[in-house]
Amino acid sequence: MKPFWFLLCANVRKEYIELKRYYPNTLSLIFTFYIVFLAMLLGIHVIGDPQQVDTNVQYVIVNYIIWFFMLATLQNLGYVILMEAQRGTLEQLFMSPAGMWRILLARLIAGLFLYGIIVVFLLILSMLTANQWLFFRVDVVMPIFIITTIGMIGVGFMLAGLAIIVKQIQSFLQILQFILMGLTFIPLSTAPFLLIAPFVKGVDMIRQVMIHGFIWSDFLLFDYLSLMINSISYFFIGLIIYFKCEKTALERGLLSQY
Amino acid sequence: MERDVVIEVKNLKKTYKKRKGNEIIYALNGVNFNVYRGEILGLLGPNGAGKTTTIKSICGLIKPNGGAVLINEIDSNKSRLKALNYLSAVLEGNRNLYWRLTVRENLEYFVGNRGVNRKNEQGRVEELLLYFNLKEKENELVSSLSRGMQQKLAIAVALSANTEIILLDEPTLGLDVETGYEVRELLKRLVKEHGKTIIISTHDMPVVQDLCERTVIINNGKVIADEQVDNLIAFFDTRAYIFTLGEELTSQQRISLTENYPMCNINFNEIEVIIEKENDLYKIMDILKSEKTVIEKIDRSIVDIEQIFLKLTKEGSKE
Numbered sequence: 001m002k003p004f005w006f007l008l009c010a011n012v013r014k015e016y017i018e019l020k021r022y023y024p025n026t027l028s029l030i031f032t033f034y035i036v037f038l039a040m041l042l043g044i045h046v047i048g049d050p051q052q053v054d055t056n057v058q059y060v061i062v063n064y065i066i067w068f069f070m071l072a073t074l075q076n077l078g079y080v081i082l083m084e085a086q087r088g089t090l091e092q093l094f095m096s097p098a099g100m101w102r103i104l105l106a107r108l109i110a111g112l113f114l115y116g117i118i119v120v121f122l123l124i125l126s127m128l129t130a131n132q133w134l135f136f137r138v139d140v141v142m143p144i145f146i147i148t149t150i151g152m153i154g155v156g157f158m159l160a161g162l163a164i165i166v167k168q169i170q171s172f173l174q175i176l177q178f179i180l181m182g183l184t185f186i187p188l189s190t191a192p193f194l195l196i197a198p199f200v201k202g203v204d205m206i207r208q209v210m211i212h213g214f215i216w217s218d219f220l221l222f223d224y225l226s227l228m229i230n231s232i233s234y235f236f237i238g239l240i241i242y243f244k245c246e247k248t249a250l251e252r253g254l255l256s257q258y
Numbered sequence: 259m260e261r262d263v264v265i266e267v268k269n270l271k272k273t274y275k276k277r278k279g280n281e282i283i284y285a286l287n288g289v290n291f292n293v294y295r296g297e298i299l300g301l302l303g304p305n306g307a308g309k310t311t312t313i314k315s316i317c318g319l320i321k322p323n324g325g326a327v328l329i330n331e332i333d334s335n336k337s338r339l340k341a342l343n344y345l346s347a348v349l350e351g352n353r354n355l356y357w358r359l360t361v362r363e364n365l366e367y368f369v370g371n372r373g374v375n376r377k378n379e380q381g382r383v384e385e386l387l388l389y390f391n392l393k394e395k396e397n398e399l400v401s402s403l404s405r406g407m408q409q410k411l412a413i414a415v416a417l418s419a420n421t422e423i424i425l426l427d428e429p430t431l432g433l434d435v436e437t438g439y440e441v442r443e444l445l446k447r448l449v450k451e452h453g454k455t456i457i458i459s460t461h462d463m464p465v466v467q468d469l470c471e472r473t474v475i476i477n478n479g480k481v482i483a484d485e486q487v488d489n490l491i492a493f494f495d496t497r498a499y500i501f502t503l504g505e506e507l508t509s510q511q512r513i514s515l516t517e518n519y520p521m522c523n524i525n526f527n528e529i530e531v532i533i534e535k536e537n538d539l540y541k542i543m544d545i546l547k548s549e550k551t552v553i554e555k556i557d558r559s560i561v562d563i564e565q566i567f568l569k570l571t572k573e574g575s576k577e
């Protein structure tokens with residue numbers, strides 16, 4: 001356990017240094033987020049049903065924030081691996097006796113943590129701008145959120161594995177934003193089959209809490225169970241796919257841009 | 259004296275599929291050699307011989323199709339992570355570092371990534387910065403360093419892992435003469451002071467002559483020589499001759515000489531040749547005599563590792 005803690009520290013530190021050192025990139029990320037948010041607000045006020053403005057705005061805030069958070073962590077991970085394969089540092093990472101999958105796990109957690117901080121800031125900014133105050137019961141949201149991120153980490157592993165063996169992953173990373181949009185914006189009630197898709201159940205529950213003020217006792221056992229089964233399944237599926245990709249990469253010598 | 263075997267490369271085979279088409283490249287065709295504790299081994303071979311593939315197989319970055327690599331008796335394929343505890347490497351090119359991080363941050367990040375507490379390693383990091391003359395540059399981004407400085411840092415990073423074995427794939431490639439010299443001196447000092455087991459793959463013959471005790475020469479994915487450098491030189495020393503002639507060779511003589519001795523150097527009235535057997539000396543004399551060429555003198559020539567290397571690899575590709 002202790003070695004993993006040092007791995008985590010090293011990766012949080014590196015990610016933090018890069019976010020700070022290349023702050024124009026970080027700022028432009030935040031700025032783009034905000035501009036798009038303003039455009040959406042305007043859209044709701046102009047074309048939306050005036051009766052529904054408040055709920056619509058709340059939906060947008062929650063969906064958009066979660067989408068942004070997932071996109072930032074997952075896309076960042078994919079691009080970083082691509083870049084490291086080109087730069088050659090990927091091979092150095094693979095030479096760590098800690099194991100690449102642990103480094104990836106540390107990186108994913110580091111990303112979730114740092115982008116999480118940015119996202120909380122953006123959430124407050126969005127609520128201030130729209131003057132809409134969501135329910136924010138940390139004790140209810142946090143556990144649901146953490147279980148949801150376990151599934152996200154699984155998806156991160158899948159992406160990382162693919163990025164290692166498929167060098168054309170770039171275009172897929174572009175499409176990823178639309179896939180994630182589908183998964184975060186479509187409510188489960190309109191598409192129940194999405195229950196088996198990653199994160200959808202968790203996002204749905206977070207919406208219930210933040211918009212409708214649900215508390216622990218408002219959810220059914222089924223909700224908790226399906227959330228956990230979904231997240232844990234994706235975590236393991238992700239890991240298995242990652243290990244398969246790692247094996248292929250070692251067999252074909254794909255770790256350096258050949 | 260029995261020496262400790264640290265790395266055992268056993269009948270290593272590796273094929274690659276070409277990206278386009280179904281052509282199969284045989285990169286390694288059964289490579290065998292041992293590496294002993296505390297020695298510096300030079301891995302030589304022409305471009306595409308399989309040096310990098312061998313090094314990466316040892317590092318567990320490539321899964322061989324056949325054979326095995328044992329690191330302190332641990333199979334580097336079956337127990338990859340366990341074997342990696344003993345290894346660190348500087349791989350080909352200037353691609354071992356994070357260009358967006360500073361010198362110190364690179365050292366610390368790589369230490370952390372091995373699951374080690376970076377705070378406990380401050381002393382080591384400090385020592386390495388001083389040793390490699392990088393202390394003044396510790397807060398500069400790697401992207402702003404010269405190629406030579408980057409290479410020194412890459413070696414420092416490999417050392418920061420404090421492993422028993424270090425692999426260096428062409429550590430002086432792409433450096434200018436002066437920086438190449440500097441890196442070579444540094445490696446020399448390192449070897450003397452740190453007593454590590456080091457494998458260097460290189461095309462840089464002065465590196466071999468200066469640093470390596472033993473050399474393994476690979477050609478077409480096979481080991482064609484595995485010898486102490488001194489023995490190799492001594493062996494060839496007795497077999498290199500220079501013929502000084504009274505006149506130029508006829509074209510007929512040139513042809514039969516180059517056909518039989520592809521490694522001979524013909525210069526106006528001078529022939530430099532490395533022979534295999536005593537008998538060859540008489541054969542060459544026969545070729546010369548056939549046209550009644552005057553032989554003014556025959557001298558022993560001094561060979562260096564480069565000539566030996568060229569001779570061995572040329573012979574290999576003739577087959």
Ligand SMILES: Nc1ncnc2c1ncn2[C@@H]1O[C@H](COP(=O)(O)OP(=O)(O)OP(=O)(O)O)[C@@H](O)[C@H]1O
Nearest residue numbers: 252253258274283285304305306307308309310311
């Ligand atoms: N990932 C790969 N995919 C396909 N072919 C490869 C791959 N890596 C190496 N090869 C091929 O395998 C052979 C051996 O390559 P290797 O890089 O081991 O040679 P080398 O001795 O290091 O050469 P150099 O002196 O040029 O560095 C070459 O023919 C090379 O083209």
Ligand SMILES: [Mg+2]
Nearest residue numbers: 309310311350
């Ligand atoms: Mg090479």
